[in-house]
Amino acid sequence: MTDPRDRLIVALDLPSVGAAESLVAQLGDTVSFYKIGYELGFAGGLGLARELIADGRKVFIDFKLHDIGNTVARGIASLAALGASFATVHAYPQTMRAAVEGREGSALRLLAVTVLTSYDEADLRAAGYSAGVEETVARRVVQARETGIDGIVCAPTDATRVRTLLGPDRAIVTPGVRPEGAASGDQKRIATPFAAIRAGADHLVVGRPIVAAPDPAAAARAVQAEIAAALAAS
Numbered sequence: 363m364t365d366p367r368d369r370l371i372v373a374l375d376l377p378s379v380g381a382a383e384s385l386v387a388q389l390g391d392t393v394s395f396y397k398i399g400y401e402l403g404f405a406g407g408l409g410l411a412r413e414l415i416a417d418g419r420k421v422f423i424d425f426k427l428h429d430i431g432n433t434v435a436r437g438i439a440s441l442a443a444l445g446a447s448f449a450t451v452h453a454y455p456q457t458m459r460a461a462v463e464g465r466e467g468s469a470l471r472l473l474a475v476t477v478l479t480s481y482d483e484a485d486l487r488a489a490g491y492s493a494g495v496e497e498t499v500a501r502r503v504v505q506a507r508e509t510g511i512d513g514i515v516c517a518p519t520d521a522t523r524v525r526t527l528l529g530p531d532r533a534i535v536t537p538g539v540r541p542e543g544a545a546s547g548d549q550k551r552i553a554t555p556f557a558a559i560r561a562g563a564d565h566l567v568v569g570r571p572i573v574a575a576p577d578p579a580a581a582a583r584a585v586q587a588e589i590a591a592a593l594a595a596s
């Protein structure tokens with residue numbers, strides 16, 4: 363997977379299908395992999411997901427499922443039928459086991475979200491966890507691996523340690539990616555595209571630095587150029 367286009371996933375965090383379609387048109391052939399999360403998904407985005415898939419694009423459905431096992435398994439089975447490439451669940455063992463059961467027989471790859479990139483040590487403590495970020499990520503990666511999950515969503519700053527625990531064959535997907543000088547917004551554990559790839563990420567999820575850029579296609583190409591430079595340096 364050396365084509366930077368396969369490595370960049372653009373988060374279509376937009377309020378309407380029309381806005382998303384116009385961004386996809388602006389990005390043209392530059393971007394081939396899109397993520398649809400709460401904002402667009404709850405505004406008709408699953409229909410757009412079907413169209414993008416029919417058009418040969420890859421789609422990552424990011425609803426970060428976490429519920430009783432039966433509900434998770436059935437929800438994942440529906441996403442598998444949609445033809446999505448990736449879907450997220452929270453990295454709780456029961457949830458992950460149910461998700462693996464729900465996608466059986468499909469090509470859907472499951473990603474487990476470890477510790478959100480907007481969380482730091484204080485946020486974890488406030489949520490009632492006594493373990494810190496590093497320990498919590500590590501525990502969840504090991505549990506995800508044992509459950510048969512296909513990949514991990516983690517901060518780029520976690521990627522090196524995650525790769526050691528996960529092994530070479532499963533995917534590491536990192537949001538929290540910010541080109542030099544870009545506003546971090548609500549993200550707390552961030553790195554540049556170059557650093558994320560060097561740390562072992564397979565795919566980078568980038569939203570606002572591309573979606574809110576004055577020229578989104580130029581912003582996407584700049585991220586891809588960093589990805590290419592990091593791959594060349596590896």
Ligand SMILES: O=C(O)c1cc(=O)[nH]c(=O)n1[C@@H]1O[C@H](COP(=O)(O)O)[C@@H](O)[C@H]1O
Pocket residue numbers: 373375399424426450475477478479480515516517537538539547549567568569570571
């Ligand atoms: O699962 C995700 O994609 C995700 C996990 C995480 O820990 N942090 C995170 O930011 N994300 C998603 O990645 C995207 C990042 O967007 P930007 O911060 O705008 O680049 C958003 O769509 C988030 O929902």
